[in-house]
Every structure is written in structure tokens, then in C-alpha cells.
Amino acid sequence: MAAYTSIPGSCPVDSASLKQEACIRTTELNEGSSSTSSIDEKEDPFTIQSVLYATGENQGDDDLDADSPQEVIDHSSLLPIPSPPHKHYYGFVGHLADLDPTLPVRTYWHLMDTYNPIFQMDLGMKYPRVFVGSREMVNEMADDSRFIKFTHRLHQEMRAVFGNGLFSAESTSKAWKKAHRLLVPALGDWETRPIGLSKMFDDMQDIATQLVQKWDRYGPDHEIELIGDMSRLTFDTIGLCAYGYRFNQFYSEQPHHFETELKEAIIESGRRANRPDVLNRWWYYKDEEHRQENIVKIRGLCESIIQERIDNPKPDANDLLNVMIHGIDKETGEKLGFDNVCYQIPTLLGGGYETTSSTLSFLYYFLCDTPQALHKAQAEVDEVIGDKVLTYDMLPNLKYLDACIKETLRMQHPVSLLTRFSTKDTVIGGKYFIRKGQMVSGIWRHFHRDKNAWGEDADVYRPERMLDAEFQKMPPNAWKPYGDGLRACIGRGKLTYNRYSRYALY
Template sequence: MTTPIPSPPSIPFLGHAAHMDREIPFRSFQLLADQYGEIYRLNILTRKAIVVNSYDLVNELSDDSKFYKTVPATLQEVRRALGDGLFTAFKEEPNWGIAHRLLMPTFGTLPVRDMFDDMLDIAEQLILKWERFGPTYTVDPAEDFTRLTFDTIALTAMTYRFNAFYSETAHPFTQAMGDFLAEAAVRVNRPSVVQALMRGTNAKYEQDIKTMADLADEIIAERKKNPIDKPDLLNRMLYHADPKTGEKLTDDNIRYNLLTFLVAGHETTSGTLTFALYHIVKNPEVLRKLREEVDEVLGDETITRNDLGRLKYNQAVIRETLRLNPPASFRTVAPLEDCVIGGGKYFVEKDVSIVINSWKMQCDPKVWGEDALLFKPERMMDGKFEQYPPNAWQPFGYGSRGCIGRALAIQEAQICLACIIQKFDFVMKDPSYELKLKQTMTVKPKDFYIHAVPRTDKIKRVPRPVPKRTASQVAPAVPQATTVPSSSLPENAPPLYVLYGSNSGSSEGFAQRVASDAARYGFRASFATLDSAVNDLPTDGPIVIVTASFEGEPADNAAHFVNWLVNLHDQKLVNVRYAVFGCGNRDWARTYQKIPRLIDETLEQRGAQRLVSRGEGDASSFEFFSSFDDWCQNLWKILPEEYHTTINEGQATSGIEIKELDAGTSRATALRQPDTALGTVLENKVLTASGAATKRHIVIELPENALYRPGDYLAILPTNPLRSVQRAIARFGLSPEQQITLSSVGPTSLPTDTPITVSSLLSGYVELSQPATTRDLHTLSQVESSESTKQALQESIDSYEKVQAQRLSVLDLLEDHADIKLSFGVFLSMLPSMRLRQYSISSSPLWNPTQVSLTVSIIEAPSISGRKEPFLGVASTYIAGLCPGTKVQVSVRSASAAFHPPADPMIPMVMFCAGTGLAPMRGFLQDRAYQKKAGREVAKSLLFFGCRNPGEDYLYSESDLKEWIEAGVVDVRPAFSRSPESSSDCKYVQDRVWQDRKDVIEIFDNGAKCYTCGSRKVAEGVREVLTKIIKEKDNLEDEKAAALFHRAVEASRYATDIFD
């Protein structure tokens, strides 16, 4: 008895077309694979197909004696240009066999090796371009690698030069090809009636085909007119005969195959190189190992063909890229006879198309492990690659219809990769960039941009102006640096290099403070990321580094610097002078200050001179900001003494000059165009009962091509509550519509040299509720005010813990002391810049890949400063006020690798959470629910959830959780703090865990993975009770029980997400 092949819900006439992403169909196939598992059936319009995703099924289908390659609908469209060429020929067409036998010798080992010099020629043109444009130039790798591979295939296969690097615009062929392939990919999903009405599109399609054919005919005519004696591909097609039949290729087939190699021969390899570079810059350790290998094998010499075999890690990087991101993601086969596949499980009729999803198969955890989605070139080295089961790695297809040019593609990629690693360091333009995709015939990264910085050991600073932040940007571009204008300082003012590593914005904000203050102390400051200083630490001025640790790892824009620094040898930094301030959180005791300490100690070990003892800021403490102020006070005491600068001892100044443009009698209208950083609010509803602490469910349409996984975050750029903005405006006697222009003598995150209303400025660019620091109190005390006010401020300085306990902001203090004559410019300079807030996504892409839901607590609590008005959380108040249709600046941020549901749905989960800590757990369970709904076997999970009482804030209890309990997806164990009698007399999560410890032990022993999300208090309570369970179960001492718990953490059996 066979098993029916699962299939998504369908629509009459359209079938499953509604499930297909129109822009990136590839993405839909992957999401359906996540939902339905190893196999599913599709019916799109009139086309039927079976899609397989697991290694076991693909291995079974990789048998030319039972299955033959078919030409899917998309490639049948491509046949309009490529005809019966090698890639698009039907199995019964004789020209495929003739061309295959005729051309195979061209792509043998020795002929490809002989192409080395031509490949290197083009690679050096790429190097020359990047060197000529310099480190501040924004490189589009996909575009430049397309130029590289297009020129390479033309030169090696046809001895023809397009000279793509000598033109600022793309070659007409590549433009026509890109448009043609994009249109071919979407035409297949259009009804024929609709297609017939699209006359302009049809005319452009035919013109693109003609443009490509004309070029092929031109190349052929040129060769016939001026023949050359070279055993290239074109000569073989023109002058050689099939060794089996003695037939020659027809003129049409020569054109078709010429176009096949021009299209497929460059499009796939350019994608591979772009994906490889993306993975390299996202993984500093990979870049370091590549560079070490290149330096050892090549030194500063030009690569030779004999070097390729010694570049083992280079080869592993290419192989791992082809595993994770095969450029041709699908191939299609059909059975020669009716058959049963999957070990007798699934019946498949003769000639039915079976789509092999190589992208998903090559990430099958049964072959590649639970870390299959991670980029690890090491899995391709030291004999491991050869030990994987047959057909587990198929980026070039399989059998007789596999890619004929695979050796050419790999050699070309290896040469290019070695050359660029030898010559450049790489920094992403946006360090927070997460992979986005675009699709034509192949899949490539979208909007991926880098800076290629020439490698050098010389001390050289390159001016890198920071682009102004626009309303649509969520994060500033890097790695450019800004410098204080020369007109504001003496010509001989020494430089001060301020470098930061920051994800959440705290370190960047502190670094900006240092840079902004520099002019007052006689220094000319520059401001840049740590990654921009790789191989380039200056010696002509002090370096101030402000950075943080994130779960023991460096910030996104500091990872390359840390990797470079720890791998330096000897006293390489003898003349460098530096100071380090580290941000961290003591709740992560094992990794607290790990990266700042590593940087500080390693700099000293490599010969650099420490100017000021390392400072530490603990984000979990009220003293976070004051500790930075204290460190800065010491810094500005030592630096002027060391560098003999003059301090401006005047009254408090801001460095910000304000020019009034409009008194507020008229309103300026600004039109903003939405971009990829803008999401759209679709739903915003209250989840809790009236009178309870408000929690909301928000649904947001993501920006185009944004991707997420269960467990990821949505970063939101909020605005201040209207009440706070109005308070500030009233305190300074301004009009909300009053327009001003700001200018600054140092780096600032405020909008400069452009008109802006006071209301917009205070709303979106500064934090108004941040507690005042001791530095702020000193600044206020220096401003003109009454003696009683100065005395009160001094008392606040002397007993600063009261200011912290009451969370008194600068605005609070100004309202309490109306006689303080502080200028608006100084006030602005005292405020931190507005920062992103991250919220756990509470949905799964299997529910909707283009939308996310958030589950958010709205902070509105009694003011601890004694004010009548309640304290309003900045971001939650902003979110609470979002109406459907509102555009909001958002960005998907990846969670840690451990905080995602297991790839295998048969691995159970144990989840511990309280309040809105349920958010990621809801995403995990929704993922499993949609997998089960699709017919997959799913292990039942266990959820421990804490809230106040069942009728007040038991989130989703009557909707999702109820449905998932009934479906057998989850067993929920609540703990009601105010109604413990309703939860087996358990008040908190840890109480319920202890009571139900037998169930916890049983599910953990069955391989479960555990997750905690919530406050520090919740996480600590869960950790303590789990350790207690381990102690009781095995009768262990406290230390041994704690060690076993930490072993589970290190083995990725337990992961946490703590949000305060």
C-alpha cells in the first residue's frame, strides 16, 4: 500500500499558482519543503509536477537507467533563444548527442588547465578595476562577477573579447539576457490569454532574443572570416564532426550552443562567486584562513596553474558555497516506467515530471548534520568530502545531462577567489545586511554591496565620508569615516581615531560622544567602524575603541578587526597608542566584556601602548552611562597632556549651531518614497483583558525580499511619545512646526544642513527618556541658574544613585529647575541618538513568508520619578499607536544559531517563557503546526508558560494554543501567578517545571531541545530549577549538576533569549 503524496490546497483553474512567489518562485519551493517535508505534488495552471527535497529520494532518482532529464516549463521558454542546445534539448533530439560527444573533449582536465592564462587575464582586469576605484567605492559583486564570467567564457571558449570592464554600462547582450531570463521565469505562470494582451512585453521579449542571436551570429561570422588555429569550443563546433555519427552541427545548433555557453557559462559562476564572497565577509574566520593559505602559497607572486592544487581551503570554500547555494537550484527528471520511490512509499507514473530541489537536498540534516544551514568549509576538507554518501553534492546536476563545464567553472572560481583574497580586505557596506535573493534562471544575492580595501601593511588613512542618514535608512552605512572640518581647529591639531563595534547602537553612541568632544580638547576626530581599520591602525594619533560583546562574539562591524587582530604575530603594533571602553551585560557572566578585554590585551601583547585603563559599562546596571562618563573624564585628562593640546575651557557648548529658517507659520510638505526598509502595518489588536497590562498582536508586511526564520527578530526604528516631544518643545518655548537647520563641528547622528521641524527632530532623532548621566548633571551645573538650583544639582551629583533609581532624564531636570538657562543646541548634544528596538518575531514563514507578527508588552507604568503622568516606553508606545496601513522602518535581524527550532520536526521541544516571552515560542509552534497540517510527522512539544491569570493575560489560549493542543502539536503547562489554584498550585514557571519534572526528564531523554525566552528573572529561575532537577535525578553535588547543565548549553540542547 503506497502513501499519497501530499499537496497544498489548490484553487480551481489556477491550481497551486497562488502559492508561488511571483518575484522569487525559488523561495516558495523552499517554504513548501519546510512545510510538507521530503516530497509534495504541485499543479500550476495545466502543469503537474512532483517536488522532492530529501537526500534519500534524490539519491534514488539519480539513476539514468530509470529516470531521464526533462525540460521544465521555464526552460521550454528559454528554448526560444537556446533551441536544442545542450542545456535545453529534449531527450529525443539527436543534436544533443552530437554536441555532447563533440564538445566533451573541450572541457577535459587538460584543455581546461590550458585556459588558465585567459582566466587569469580577466581576473586581473577585475583586480585593476577595484584598485583603480579605491576603498571608498561601493562594489556590486554580482555585477562585477557577471562582467568577469561573461568575458571569461567568451575568451576561453570563443577567443573573443567583449572587454566588459572597459565600459561603465553592461554589455547589451548581458542586459538583454537578464531581461529575457527574468521574463521567461514569469511567463510560464501567466495564462496564455493574459500573455497575448501584453504586447509591449512580448515585443521586448522578442527583441531580447534577437539581440542575443545577432551577437552569436556576429561571433560565428567573424571566426569564419578570420579563422584561427586554436582548439577552442567555437572551432570544434565549426570544423569538427561527431566521432560516432560523422555528422557536423548545423548552423542553427552552433548558434544555440554558443548562446548556451554564453548564458549558462557565465550566469551560474557569477552567482557562485557572489554567494562565496557573501559567506566570506559574514564569516571572518573563513576570510582569515583563506588569507593565510593564499599568503603561504602565493605570497605576493601571481598565481600559476600549479598553485591551484595547493589551495585546499580555497577549494573547500567553493564546494561549500555550491552546497549551500547551488546556482541552478532545480533539475527535472521523469521515470521511464511507472515506479514506486521512497522505499516503496510513493507511486509515480511514467513521464511525470519530478523536480529535484538541490538547494534543500544539499542541506538535508540527515547527511550534513543539524548545522547544515551554517557555512563551514571544513566539512569539505581532510577527506570528509569524499566520505559523504553518493549524490549528496549535486550542484552541477547528475549523469549524462550534468553540467559539461563544471571543471571550467570551478577553476575560474578558484582563480578569481585567490586573486581577490590576495589583494583585498572586504567590508560590507551595511554590516547588518542579511541575505536577500533575486531570481532569473539562477538565484543570486540581492542588494549585497561591499568595499574592497587594498591590503597593505603601510599606515595609511583613507578619507571615508559617512553618507547622511535618510529617513528610510535603519542603520548608517559603513565603513566610511567622518572627520571634523579643518576650519574649526588649528592646522596642526593631532588626529584622534574613534573606532566602534556596535549592533544595538550603545557603543556607537558612546563613540560618537568621544568624537563630538574631541574638538573641545584640541583633536581632529575621525569616526569609523573597527572593521574599517583592519591592517590599518594609525600611529600619528591616539585610537579610542568603544565596542561590545554579543554572546561572546564581536559586533557585526567588528568581527573582521577582531579576527585580524588575534591572528597578528610578534610586536606588529609597537607605535600604536590606544584606549578601550567596553560595553557588556553582567547577566551573561561567562562572556561579559570578552571582546573588549580581548582587544585591549591583544593590542598590548602586539606592542601597542595603552593610554588609559580599559573602561567597563554594564548595561544591566543603572551606572552604565555614568561609568562611561567617569572613563571619559580620565581620557580627556590624559590625552591633552600626552599630545600637548589646548582645552577650550568655556561654558558648556554643543558643537551644534542652529539657524532658524521658518517661524512656524507655514508647514513644509515632504514626500517620502517607500523603499525596501519600509514595512506596512496590517493588524494591531489587544490580546489582554480590560484593566490588565496591555499586550498587543501586530502583523507587519515585510519589505520586499526580506527573509526570516522562526526565532529571528524584527528591529523597529520608533519615535518618541508625543507627550514627551510636547514637553521638550514647551520647555524651550518653541513651536512644533518651527523649522531649523543644524550644523556640527564633529560627527553627529542628527540631520545636518537640511531644514527640519523641531517636532520631527525631537520625535525621531534623539532619546528623550534616557536617564541623565553624571556628565549631564555637570553640564547643567555649569549653565546659568540660581544658587538653589546649583546646590540641588550638586546634591544629585553627590547622590547619583537617586537619579538612577528615579530614572530622571535631562528633560525631567529641566522641568524641575525652570531657571536653568540651557540652550536648545546644548540640550540636543546631551541626548543619545534614537536607537533600534528588537522584538522577537512570533510567527513562522510557513504561515506567511512576507509577513511577521509581533507580540509586544505596552509599557505604561507609574512614574518612579514622582511625576503625575505615567512612564511611557518609547518603542512600545510607538507600536501601540500604529494603525493598519502605517509605514514603519523595519529590518529582520537573525537570532543566534542555537535559537531556532530543530530542522528535524521529530525532535521535540521544551519551551519556558512568561508574558511576551511567548513570542518566539509561538513562531516555533506555528512552524510545527503547519508542518503537521501538511501531513508530516511532528513530535509533541512541551510549553511552560507563565502569566497572571487565565482570564486576563493567558495569551492565545482560546485561539492558536487551543488549536495546537487539539492537533497534538504541544502540551501547555501554564503557571498563573495570581491564580495558582488554576495551575496545580504553581505560581511561577519554575514551580510548574519542578512539579512536572518527570515529564521534562522524559522528553529531554528523548532528544528534546530546550528554549527559554523572557526576563532575566525568568531565565534565572528556569536555570536554577533545571539544575536542581539534574541534581536530584543523578544524585549529584551542586557543582557537578551545574557543569552538566552548562554541557547541555554547549551542546546546543538549551538556548536562551533574554530581553531585559
């Protein structure tokens, strides 16, 4: 019989099944052992987060700055990057046949456990793909003079869904720059942005209250399907706060058709990016037909949302839709345009709702699994909120709860890989040669648990390490929950406040 852990005042949570299901949906399993084999082999490894943040295509020298100054490298002092032996077909297909077909990133985790802090695999690219698991090497990857982010085949496939939205557009394109300049101030700095969290807060509470009422109606003995409810919560919250649109998923047992269509389109795009073109064209053509049908439906709803706002303006609405329709880019003096706004709607929904829902699910898991942290979080909520109604002004006082969320993102990041490309021949870790144009991926599961940065208890859930004094002592890039650079998560501020306001309510 499954062991259930109950949060006082809420419904019981099956912590064992919760962790297993959440790990599959986020392609992130951090149990500190080989227990990853317990995942159901029939589960689909492609989830929205794993697809949106996976990287898998070669970028040759022609794609990089040919004028990048080259380092003078003494190869006599370098070590070869470890590489696992080929297990299938005598290495004729490199390591492709060695990847776990149900969850490829699981192969990377196991290999990093063996070769930490670095190894490489032949995955059919021009150069072997390098994986790193130490904070020091990830810190080197953050050096923009040596490593950069690139769009690749995944982004190309995603353009069928997201067009020139923020995720799939080239960073150098006019459309991307214009949208970035308009949307980052609206989502980034809470002190200076035109759309304040305080103005969105009532809408956030509206959706969260629907979830609380649902749980209350079921009673304390009902088993919560937490991950599904967290997905409904975050999808509906983004829909209402960003676009003034109600998906009303708490009034139905089935997900909204738009969520299903968006998820299916994203997942199939990820699959296409990881399959040879010949298979996509001749073997999986029915899957592509279904993807195109979903894209048409996605586009139709997005157009109707925008047209409704144009026909019935809401000048006082504090949402992103007003910014995207009426906002004027100061640099070009232009608006985004109807098509671009259409692409931004699924982009922000697809990129934001499952990463947030996964983090909330893992937060519940770790708190249920760590009673002392749960009791501290509950005591803080009781002290700050008590029997009053949660308000925006209370959120900054929930410091321990904020630490719990940060520690959750460290222990169980909803994304698997942080990938960049080298702009020139260089050396990483002081002794490993990286060629110009070579792909290097940091494995979040490992560099977020690097004992050289976090101490011997790096595999232990301990929110106290995220409190001000101790957290400020951490070396650079020890904690990188939102990526880096221009293409880092632009909604990180909203997501953070969203997460711990949700838990405080429950």
C-alpha cells in the same frame, strides 16, 4: 547603517545587502528561518538561473517509454503524500493562486520547511507536482531506470533563443548528440580534453586582472558592487576563453548590449513558459515583440563572431569556437554547421555566466560572514602563492579554497530545483506512490542541508567538511552541484577552476 565586512587588501563588502541581492538574482535564499520575507517584493523573481533550470510543464504518459517494466506495488502499505490546503478560490485553480507571485520557489521552501521530506501541489498538470527535500529521495531520483530528465515547455520557449543548442535541443536529436560529443571532451575532463585549462589560463587571468585593477583604482574605502562585477567577470571570461571575443565590460559603467539582450530574452522566455498561451498571445504580445527584437540582435552578433573567425582563421586559438567550427564528430564524420554554432554561443554564455558569478558572490558573502574560514583561505593563498604571480600549477594546491567553494555550492546553490519525471509507477522513500509521468523536483536548499547526510551542523558554513577525508565519507548524491545525467552541466570543470583562481587573485 549597513555593516560592512572588509577583506584585507580589497574593498569593503556590504554583506547584508550582498546576500539579499544575490538571493534574489539566484532565486535561492538559505537563511534557515522565515526571513525570506525581507526580500523586496518588487524585485523580479525571474533570473537567468531560475529560468534556465526551472521546470513547470506536464509530461503525459505518451512522452515516456511505454515499454518500461512496471513494479508490483503493495498500495496497502503506502502513505498519502502531504499536500497544503487550498487558500484561494476554493481550490478551483489548484495551488496556482497560492504561489508567491514575486518568487514562486519561496513558496516551495516554506512548504518544505513544514512538510519535509515530501509534499505535492496541484499546479495545473495531469498529476500533482511532487517536491522532495531529503538526500535519500534525491538519490532515488538519480535511478535512470525509474526517473528521467525531459525537455518541456520551457525548453520549447527557449528554442526561440537557443535553437538546437545544448540546452534546448532534445537529447535524442542528432544535433544535440553531435554537439555533446564535441563539446563535453573540451570542457569536462581536464586531463584528456583537447582544450586544456592551462591553455585558457592566460585569457582567464587577463579578464580577472581587469577586475583587480578596477578595485585597486577605487581604493579601500570604496563600496564594491560585487554582484555586477562578478557578472562582468564571468561574462567577459566566457566570451574571451570560448569565442575569442572581448566584451570589455570593465571599460564601461553599463553592461554590454549583448548581455542585456540575452538576459531579457531568457527571462521573457521563462515568463512565457509559466503563462497560459492565451495570455501570451493576446495580453503580452508587446513583450514577445521585444523578445523577438532581442533574438535578432543576439543572432546578428553571433553570426559576426563566427564569420570573423572563418574569414580570419586562428588555428592556434585554444577556444571552443575553433572546436565548434572545425571539429569533426567521430561518429558521424560531420561538423556542427553554421546555424548550430550560432545557437551554441548564447547557450553556453547564458547557462554559464550568472551561475558562476552568483557562486563567486556567495563565496565572498560566506567568507565575510565566517572570519575563521576567511583567515584559513587567506593563509593558504599566502602560503601557495605568496608574492608570486598566480599560475595554473598552483591551483591544485589551493585545497582549502576548493573546499570553500564546494561548501558555498552546498549552502547556497545558484539553482533552485532538480527535476525529473517518473518512467513508471513507483514508490519513493519506501512509502510514497509516484505515478508514471509524474514530475518530481528535489529542492536544493533542503537536500543539500539534509541533517541525516550532513549532520546537525548542516546549516553552518564549515568548509572543513569538504576536505578529502570527510568528503569521501558522504553518501551518494548528498552533494549534487552540477545536476546529473547527460544533461548535467558540461562546463563544471572549467567553472570550478575559474572560481577559485578568481578568489586566489583577489
